[in-house]
Amino acid sequence: MLDVKAISAGYGDMKVLDCVSLTVESGEAVSLVGSNGAGKTTLLRAISGLVPVWSGSIVFDGQDLGALPAHKLPALGIAHIPQGRGVLTQLTVKDNLLLGGYVPAARERRPETMKMVYDLFPVLREKESQLGGSLSGGQQQMLAIARALMSHPKLLILDEPSLGLAPIMVEAVFEIIKTISGQGVSLLLVEQNLAEALAVSTRAYVLETGRVVLHGASDELANNEHVRTAYLGI
Amino acid sequence: MDSTIILQTTLNGLMIGGVYALVAVGLTLIFGVMKIVNFAQGEFVMLGMYVSWALATFVGIGPYPGLLIVAVIMFVGGWLTFKLLIIRIIGKSDEAFILLTLGLSIFLQNITLLAFGADYLTVTTTVKDAAIRFGGLAISLPRLIAFGVALVMVAALTLFLNRTDTGRAMRATAESREVATLLGIDPVSCFAVAFGVGTVMAGIAGVLLTPMFYVYPGVGTLFNTTAFIVVVLGGMGSLTGALVGGLLIGIVEALGGTFVSLDLSQLFAFLIFLAVLFVRPSGLFGRSA
Ligand SMILES: Nc1ncnc2c1ncn2[C@@H]1O[C@H](COP(=O)(O)OP(=O)(O)OP(=O)(O)O)[C@@H](O)[C@H]1O
Ligand SMILES: [Mg+2]
Numbered sequence: 307m308l309d310v311k312a313i314s315a316g317y318g319d320m321k322v323l324d325c326v327s328l329t330v331e332s333g334e335a336v337s338l339v340g341s342n343g344a345g346k347t348t349l350l351r352a353i354s355g356l357v358p359v360w361s362g363s364i365v366f367d368g369q370d371l372g373a374l375p376a377h378k379l380p381a382l383g384i385a386h387i388p389q390g391r392g393v394l395t396q397l398t399v400k401d402n403l404l405l406g407g408y409v410p411a412a413r414e415r416r417p418e419t420m421k422m423v424y425d426l427f428p429v430l431r432e433k434e435s436q437l438g439g440s441l442s443g444g445q446q447q448m449l450a451i452a453r454a455l456m457s458h459p460k461l462l463i464l465d466e467p468s469l470g471l472a473p474i475m476v477e478a479v480f481e482i483i484k485t486i487s488g489q490g491v492s493l494l495l496v497e498q499n500l501a502e503a504l505a506v507s508t509r510a511y512v513l514e515t516g517r518v519v520l521h522g523a524s525d526e527l528a529n530n531e532h533v534r535t536a537y538l539g540i
Numbered sequence: 541m542d543s544t545i546i547l548q549t550t551l552n553g554l555m556i557g558g559v560y561a562l563v564a565v566g567l568t569l570i571f572g573v574m575k576i577v578n579f580a581q582g583e584f585v586m587l588g589m590y591v592s593w594a595l596a597t598f599v600g601i602g603p604y605p606g607l608l609i610v611a612v613i614m615f616v617g618g619w620l621t622f623k624l625l626i627i628r629i630i631g632k633s634d635e636a637f638i639l640l641t642l643g644l645s646i647f648l649q650n651i652t653l654l655a656f657g658a659d660y661l662t663v664t665t666t667v668k669d670a671a672i673r674f675g676g677l678a679i680s681l682p683r684l685i686a687f688g689v690a691l692v693m694v695a696a697l698t699l700f701l702n703r704t705d706t707g708r709a710m711r712a713t714a715e716s717r718e719v720a721t722l723l724g725i726d727p728v729s730c731f732a733v734a735f736g737v738g739t740v741m742a743g744i745a746g747v748l749l750t751p752m753f754y755v756y757p758g759v760g761t762l763f764n765t766t767a768f769i770v771v772v773l774g775g776m777g778s779l780t781g782a783l784v785g786g787l788l789i790g791i792v793e794a795l796g797g798t799f800v801s802l803d804l805s806q807l808f809a810f811l812i813f814l815a816v817l818f819v820r821p822s823g824l825f826g827r828s829a
Contacts, residue, residue, distance in 0.1 A: 356718060380724030392719040394712050401708050408705060409724040457724070 307332045307492055308353070308461055313362030315352045322348045324516040325362070330461065335493040337503040337524065339537060340513035346496045347389050349513065350465050353494075354379060354386045366461070381409040383460030387467065389496075391450040395439025399430055402438050402449055406456030415458070423452045426482075444475035451482055461492040468499050480506060500537045504528045512537075544676050549798045550791055551679060556752075557790020558687035559745050563763050564770035564782040565694050566741025572714045572777035573734035576626075576637040580645040582764030584739050588614055588746025589663075589755045590652060596663045596750075603665055603747050604685065610747050611740050618739025622732045630728065645764065652757040660754040668751050686748035693744060694783055697737065701779075710734060714777070765806065766793075769813045775826020784824055788812065 308330040316322040322345045330336045340346050351357040353364055355376030364371040366382060379386075394402050403423060407416040424431040427448045433441065441449060447467055454462055467483065468476040480502050487493050487506060497503035504510055504524040512520040512533060520527065527533050567581045591613055595606040625644065629636040670681040701707035712720040713730040720727055745763070753759060770789055774781025789809045796808030816824060 354722060356721065375726070377721045377724055377726045380722070386722050388719070388722065392716070392722065394715050394719060396715050397708065397711055401711070404705070405708050405712055405723050405725070408709065413705070453723075 307367060309365040311363045313352060314360045315348060315357050322516050326518055328511055330492050330494050333490050333492055335487045335507040337495045337497055337507035337510045338513060339497060339500050339503060339510060344513045345516040346513055347465055350463050350496060380457055385454035385457050385459035386463040387450045387454050389465040391446050393438040393446045393449050397438055398435050399438060399449060400434040402453050403456055406453030409457055412457045419456050423455055427452050444471050447479055459491060463494045465496045466498060548677050549794050551677060553791035553794025554787055555683035555687040557787035558690035559748055560766050560770055560790050561783045561786025562690040562693055562741050562745040563767040564786045565779055566738035567767045567771050568777060568779055568782040569734050570738040573710050574731050579641040580648060581742050581767050582760030583645045583648040584742035585746040585763045586760035588743030589750050592747040592750045593661050593663050593755050603663055603750050607747055610743050614740045614743030615736045619732055619736040622735040649757045660756050663750040665751050682751035689748055769809055773813050773816055773823055775823025778825035781823055781825030
């Protein structure tokens, strides 16, 4: 479904990604782990067209994304929750959600989707007329996920959804992610919280200074010597 | 001092302030969504006045019946200006925007001068000298209409921004171009709409002013300064701020012009401007950074 082939990318003349390849199959949950500054966010942003790709190609559902402007991607079924959540703080919760279903195909089904999303996150219904910025960090993450669901994505990209959340909220977020994955939505998940990430995904990639150094089944990586010492601290 | 005169002057200022607010709201919309100051906003007011004058003189359509026609012409004009000029410098430096819009302002003044000459033109309407009187006060009808239409336009814009998908998309773009893009919104088409609507606001203001102001190529500069002051005073990007700021500046200018000196009326606008910024650096309704 998503096929990233040998891409390099960076900022100015600083190369951040060096010939990175990665695939996500339909219905699969894939996690991408790596230490701070490894280039995880850059890779996700390159997939979404926010960072220009220097070489290599990105194909989604048989379509070369390199030829498309970034704002056309959501209509193909890609939803990307950026690092820091990307909640529109000056817009109400409801307006955030309505914009989640901005693409034409999603707009037609918006009233039903909205109801579904409110049932999944009752707290958002309660706060629908409050500004996005007035929500707590955990609620904002819920809003970001709910907004992404409004577009009926085929592939959901999440960049460190648990960052800065209290442990109980982290658990709730991963619970939701598991549910979404169970409904057949493909996932590409970047996480620092390695144990949780490997638990929800079937495959994982390890990125170090812009290169994929390891990839394989999540349970195998969880037992890998290098991963255990470098990322799990065991 | 006679309290009736004070009241009457305040009322006159309030009415004109509505038009200032309209120009400033257009400027604020462009600034809020695109993060650029359009230094040619006053020239769009001037063009609205000329279009209105031309309609009245050559076609026989008066300013008020012609409002809709001017709105359409101004939207197309603003949209074309965006597509032909502004779009080329998106993502470039702020200086590029300043130079381009300042250049545009000079160009528009001179092209008008070339086309219509430097004469002071007037547009007459049947209501030009009509007034509504109550309790010793009088409001001239053109002022009242200007005020009313300006407020309706601002209210319509607010509804548009809050209740439509395009409006929401524009607010999203104003807050974060990147988040908007991730939601499938094309920021550049939001810019085009913002610029077009901002231009319409200026053009309509121009029409509303024709019964009260002379029409000449340099008339826009008056509104450039005032609108800019109002936008900063209101708190860059706040529509409510632009509205309140516009009304305030209208009143202050009228009072200063009547009781001190007409020549100095803009000075009072600047004084209020400095005083407000001294107390609230982010403007009346601005969010402190
Ligand atoms: N906008 C930018 N301009 C210049 N350099 C950047 C920019 N964004 C990131 N970088 C640099 O690119 C490298 C990779 O950053 P990136 O954000 O992709 O890492 P990451 O793996 O997501 O890290 P983290 O876990 O901290 O989020 C870092 O060295 C970073 O400093
Ligand atoms: Mg990151």
